[in-house]
Each structure stands twice: as C-alpha cells, then as structure tokens.
Amino acid sequence: MxxxxxxxxxxxxxxxxxxxxxxxxxxxxxxxxxxxxxxxxxxxxxxxxxxxxxxxxxxxxxxxxxxxxxxxxxxxxxxxxxxxxxxxxxxxxxxxxxxxxxxxxxxxxxxxxxxxxxxxxxxxxxxxxxxxxxxxxxxxxxxxxxxxxxxxxxxxxxxxxxxxxxxxxxxxxxxxxxxxxxxxxxxxxxxxxxxxxxxxxxxxxxxxxxxxxxxxxxxxxxxxxxxxxxxxxxxxxxxxxxxxxxxxxxxxxxxxxxxxxNSIIKIFSIASVVFLPPTLVASIYGMNFEFMPELHFAHGYPISLGLMVMSAIIPFFFFRWKGWL
The missing domain is CATH 3.30.460.20 (CorA soluble domain-like)
Incomplete structure (x- = not known):
C-alpha cells in the first residue's frame, strides 16, 4: 500500500x-x-x-x-x-x-x-x-x-x-x-x-x-x-x-x-538432628545381646520412651534459643 x-x-x-x-x-x-x-x-x-x-x-x-x-x-x-x-x-x-x-x-x-x-x-x-x-x-x-x-x-x-x-x-x-x-x-x-x-x-x-x-x-x-x-x-x-x-x-x-x-533444607537438617538422639536410644535398646540388664527392668519401656522424648525436646529448644528455627 x-x-x-x-x-x-x-x-x-x-x-x-x-x-x-x-x-x-x-x-x-x-x-x-x-x-x-x-x-x-x-x-x-x-x-x-x-x-x-x-x-x-x-x-x-x-x-x-x-x-x-x-x-x-x-x-x-x-x-x-x-x-x-x-x-x-x-x-x-x-x-x-x-x-x-x-x-x-x-x-x-x-x-x-x-x-x-x-x-x-x-x-x-x-x-x-x-x-x-x-x-x-x-x-x-x-x-x-x-x-x-x-x-x-x-x-x-x-x-x-x-x-x-x-x-x-x-x-x-x-x-x-x-x-x-x-x-x-x-x-x-x-x-x-x-x-x-x-x-x-x-x-x-x-x-x-x-x-x-x-x-x-x-x-x-x-x-x-x-x-x-x-x-x-x-x-x-x-x-x-x-x-x-x-x-x-x-x-x-x-x-x-x-x-x-535454603530455609527448606535447613528445616530438614534440623529435623534430622532433632530425631538423631531418639534414634540412638532406640538403636541401643533394639540390640539383642543376651546380657542386657534393662531387658528385665519392669519400667524399662516407659523410661526408654521418656529418654527418646527428652533427647528430642532438648535439641529443639536449644535450636530455638540459638535462633536457628
């Protein structure tokens, strides 16, 4: 045009x-x-x-x-x-x-x-x-x-x-x-x-x-x-x-x-650290050796559960105190 x-x-x-x-x-x-x-x-x-x-x-x-x-x-x-x-x-x-x-x-x-x-x-x-x-x-x-x-x-x-x-x-x-x-x-x-x-x-x-x-x-x-x-x-x-x-x-x-x-990765990293001590306690009492004194302890099961809970709570509040959460 x-x-x-x-x-x-x-x-x-x-x-x-x-x-x-x-x-x-x-x-x-x-x-x-x-x-x-x-x-x-x-x-x-x-x-x-x-x-x-x-x-x-x-x-x-x-x-x-x-x-x-x-x-x-x-x-x-x-x-x-x-x-x-x-x-x-x-x-x-x-x-x-x-x-x-x-x-x-x-x-x-x-x-x-x-x-x-x-x-x-x-x-x-x-x-x-x-x-x-x-x-x-x-x-x-x-x-x-x-x-x-x-x-x-x-x-x-x-x-x-x-x-x-x-x-x-x-x-x-x-x-x-x-x-x-x-x-x-x-x-x-x-x-x-x-x-x-x-x-x-x-x-x-x-x-x-x-x-x-x-x-x-x-x-x-x-x-x-x-x-x-x-x-x-x-x-x-x-x-x-x-x-x-x-x-x-x-x-x-x-x-x-x-x-x-990084924030998402940090959450997973902290979660793995928090649950590491309970895993350690469970691993110890999951062993099948013949001579383990706690196997015949009447309150051994609730005490081990309490140890697992405490080992998870202490790191959690420590991370909160440090400002990592």
Missing part, C-alpha cells in the same frame, strides 16, 4: 496517482507499507531511484544502511514494534530523501508513524519538505521511544514491589511465585534490549543525516537534529540505568529463591 501526503497534508490514494508516470508536484511524503513489487516498480519509475527491498533493509552493514546514490539519500533504522505486548521486536524502516520529497518504506506499523500522521497538520507550512519532515518524524520516533522507557520503568517499579513488598508484609505466596516473576523480568529485559538496539541504530542514522546538505542548509532542521541527537544520548543513558535496575532485580529474585530453598 502507498499513502501519499501533499503539502496541504491531504492524503492521495494510490488509485489517484497510479495512472501517471510522474507524481504531482505537491506530494511531499510517500509512505509505503508492505509494498508489492508492482508498487516498488511504479515508484522507481516515478522518482528515478532504486527502492531497497526488504532483504536490503535487513543488512546490518553501515554502507548498506546509510548511503547516497544519484543525489538520493538512503537511510535505514531499526524501530521498536509491539512494545505493549509480551513479544516486542525490531522492525527495519527505510527513509529516502529525493529532492524535496520524503519516502518511507516499512513492513510493520510502529506507533510513532501513527502519531506523526495524526499531528501532520500541525507542521508549519514552511517546514513541509522532505528534510524538515524527516527531522520531525525522527523527533516523534524518539519521543515514542522515551514513552516506551517510561512505561517500562513504571512496570518494573510495580514488579519490584511484588518481589520485595509482599515479602515485607509477610504475605503467603505460592511456591512458584518468584519463578513467575523471573519470566516477567526476562520480558522487561527483552524490551529494554530492543530499545537500546533501536537507539544505537538511530544514533548512527542521525550522525549521517546531520551531514546531509539539505539539513545543513536549513537552520531550523539543523537545530532540531541536534536536539534529537542529544535526546538519543540521554535516552541511551536512561536505558542503561533501567538495564542495571533489571539486573539488580534479577539477582535479587534469584537470591530470594535461594533463601527460600
């Missing part, structure tokens, strides 16, 4: 432009969403460029992601997609500057694009050209990334309260409670890792984009690029801080699991 946006922010559908060999002069942004080969060929013919394919966009080499060809600037970045789900992922998006037009090619629906399209009418008329639009689109992408990190921080804070807070209130929890929280921690770690990968991709792209002549010639666009680059650096530091908190939460959860397991 191809969505074309004119300088007056109105949308031109593919059916309105597919009959012409050239695009209308007032088309400033062409957004290609999962384009077919026919749509790619049409755009290549209309703009005189070679549109990168989906496989080309997956290439991780900088020379394949950031380059200039026939006066057209080609850039590819990895953006976070499905951040609100349990399976966040990265999607590659291509940005192409051809003259005063912006072309975007994507095979997913990142929320940042929907936010930018919704606010497109608020872009000043003098900024409705390819480079200026792209800088504002990058600003929206970084703002969306900041929002994802804020949501992640809030969820991690709630998760931390679940791991530590319930324990402080002595709330009885299921035996596999912390194991379930480990899965939640892994999900947060995956999201933050994807965000950091996306920020690294955007940082390389902004360095390249800043040196594009169309940016250097527009003071406002140049200043906006500087601001976006500073925001990327700040978000990188914030993402690193969040990753450190996640690592701490992971280590703490594993430590609490070990403490619970």
């Amino acid at each position: 191809i969505a074309a946006y004119c300088s007056n922010c109105k949308t031109v559908e593919l059916g309105d432009i597919s009959q012409a060999s050239t695009l209308p002069d007032d088309v400033m942004w062409i957004d290609m969403i999962e384009p077919t080969r026919e749509e790619e060929l049409y755009l290549e013919k209309a703009l005189g460029i070679e549109v990168p394919t989906r496989d080309d966009m997956k290439d991780i080499e900088p020379s394949a992601r950031l380059y200039v060809e026939n006066d057209a600037v080609f850039m590819t970045a990895s953006l976070v997609w499905k951040a609100e789900t349990d399976a966040p992922t990265l999607t590659d998006v291509a940005f192409i500057l051809v003259g005063k037009r912006l072309i975007t090619i994507r095979y997913a629906l990142p929320k940042s694009f929907a936010l930018f399209i919704a606010a497109l009418h608020r872009v000043p008329a003098q900024c409705r050209n390819g480079a200026a639009l792209l800088s504002k689109l990058f600003e929206t992408i970084i703002d969306r990334t900041a929002e994802i990190l804020e949501i992640s921080v809030a969820r991690i804070d709630i998760l931390s309260m679940h791991v530590f807070g319930d324990r402080a209130r002595k709330v009885r929890r299921p035996s596999n409670y912390l194991e379930e929280k480990l899965r939640d921690i892994a999900g947060h770690h995956r999201l933050v890792s994807k965000v950091r990968d996306s920020l690294a991709s955007m940082s390389r792209l902004m360095t390249f984009f800043y040196n594009v002549p169309a940016v250097q010639q527009d003071r406002d666009t140049k200043e906006l690029c500087k601001t976006v680059s500073r925001d990327i650096q700040s978000l990188n530091e914030h993402a690193s801080f969040i990753a450190g908190n996640i690592t701490f939460l992971l280590d703490a959860s594993l430590g609490l699991i070990n403490i619970e397991q």
Whole structure:
C-alpha cells in the first residue's frame, strides 16, 4: 500500500496517482507499507531511484544502511514494534530523501508513524519538505521511544514491589511465585534490549543525516537534529540505568529463591538432628545381646520412651534459643 501526503497534508490514494508516470508536484511524503513489487516498480519509475527491498533493509552493514546514490539519500533504522505486548521486536524502516520529497518504506506499523500522521497538520507550512519532515518524524520516533522507557520503568517499579513488598508484609505466596516473576523480568529485559538496539541504530542514522546538505542548509532542521541527537544520548543513558535496575532485580529474585530453598533444607537438617538422639536410644535398646540388664527392668519401656522424648525436646529448644528455627 502507498499513502501519499501533499503539502496541504491531504492524503492521495494510490488509485489517484497510479495512472501517471510522474507524481504531482505537491506530494511531499510517500509512505509505503508492505509494498508489492508492482508498487516498488511504479515508484522507481516515478522518482528515478532504486527502492531497497526488504532483504536490503535487513543488512546490518553501515554502507548498506546509510548511503547516497544519484543525489538520493538512503537511510535505514531499526524501530521498536509491539512494545505493549509480551513479544516486542525490531522492525527495519527505510527513509529516502529525493529532492524535496520524503519516502518511507516499512513492513510493520510502529506507533510513532501513527502519531506523526495524526499531528501532520500541525507542521508549519514552511517546514513541509522532505528534510524538515524527516527531522520531525525522527523527533516523534524518539519521543515514542522515551514513552516506551517510561512505561517500562513504571512496570518494573510495580514488579519490584511484588518481589520485595509482599515479602515485607509477610504475605503467603505460592511456591512458584518468584519463578513467575523471573519470566516477567526476562520480558522487561527483552524490551529494554530492543530499545537500546533501536537507539544505537538511530544514533548512527542521525550522525549521517546531520551531514546531509539539505539539513545543513536549513537552520531550523539543523537545530532540531541536534536536539534529537542529544535526546538519543540521554535516552541511551536512561536505558542503561533501567538495564542495571533489571539486573539488580534479577539477582535479587534469584537470591530470594535461594533463601527460600535454603530455609527448606535447613528445616530438614534440623529435623534430622532433632530425631538423631531418639534414634540412638532406640538403636541401643533394639540390640539383642543376651546380657542386657534393662531387658528385665519392669519400667524399662516407659523410661526408654521418656529418654527418646527428652533427647528430642532438648535439641529443639536449644535450636530455638540459638535462633536457628
């Protein structure tokens, strides 16, 4: 699908432009969403460029992601997609500057694009050209990334309260409670890792984009690029801080699991020590030697039972006095 946006922010559908060999002069942004080969060929013919394919966009080499060809600037970045789900992922998006037009090619629906399209009418008329639009689109992408990190921080804070807070209130929890929280921690770690990968991709792209002549010639666009680059650096530091908190939460959860397991093992260890003296008494009087004076003692059985009980009670209260129970 191809969505074309004119300088007056109105949308031109593919059916309105597919009959012409050239695009209308007032088309400033062409957004290609999962384009077919026919749509790619049409755009290549209309703009005189070679549109990168989906496989080309997956290439991780900088020379394949950031380059200039026939006066057209080609850039590819990895953006976070499905951040609100349990399976966040990265999607590659291509940005192409051809003259005063912006072309975007994507095979997913990142929320940042929907936010930018919704606010497109608020872009000043003098900024409705390819480079200026792209800088504002990058600003929206970084703002969306900041929002994802804020949501992640809030969820991690709630998760931390679940791991530590319930324990402080002595709330009885299921035996596999912390194991379930480990899965939640892994999900947060995956999201933050994807965000950091996306920020690294955007940082390389902004360095390249800043040196594009169309940016250097527009003071406002140049200043906006500087601001976006500073925001990327700040978000990188914030993402690193969040990753450190996640690592701490992971280590703490594993430590609490070990403490619970050690407590169970300690109970069995103390129980074996408590019942060891009664076992010793029973073993002594369970022997079948011919000459054992206590065998003919009238009160030998109750006395041996009393010895067994006392030998169990004394260690028990000793452990209580030491605070081991």
